[in-house]
Amino acid sequence: MERIPILKMGKFLIVSIQVDMHDELALALQEDLAEQIVKTRAKGVLIDISSLNLVDSFTARILGNMTAMARLLDAETLVVGMRPAVAMTLVELGVSLRGIRTAGNAEKGMALLEAIVAQQAKSNAPKST
């Protein structure tokens, strides 16, 4: 597989990562995601990692980069579906997911994204005249 698909759902984009990341795939995903955020004017990105048995420091960095990049393009990112074993390994390895929001599953994640985006829209809204 040369590309990880990005699905558009309403205001949001959904990325389901099912294979271990390597350099080329990660780079392609970041490029595709940046392009899609701009093209679709998405306000949020949901990244599902429920298929991953292992999140190493490389993958953690990629997730962090995507989050930072999406934020620059005015979209919030949420990582969902982390397995308990993955969380334990991340802590043991001392890998931090600083700046990365997480939620238990896709549905909760979507609700949280909706709430965050609604909150931002409210605080960014121009004063009524």
Next chain:
Amino acid sequence: MERIPILKMGKFLIVSIQVDMHDELALALQEDLAEQIVKTRAKGVLIDISSLNLVDSFTARILGNMTAMARLLDAETLVVGMRPAVAMTLVELGVSLRGIRTAGNAEKGMALLEAIVAQQAKSNAPKST
């Protein structure tokens, strides 16, 4: 990867198939999907195949089986993101996707699923007393 993840989004389930199907994986996916449809009472299933370069007769049969199974469990299935080359190959191979609904992308698919489910709810609604 031993499992293809199934994401719940509102009334619907989303399955993103990113790897070529083999017997074991296909069987696991069918089991998981049936279980999730019942557990979540999902009314529709969206299957994204935009990552697939090839849909052979085996994969086509699996898609057909999943559609039929979901229908028995009272859920509609929609296949989205088929690549042009895949459609051409299916026709050349003489593989039919009978009974399988398709849509161009995930967003259109979701809208179509919403419409189908709303239509069904209407026609199934008990007469008002």
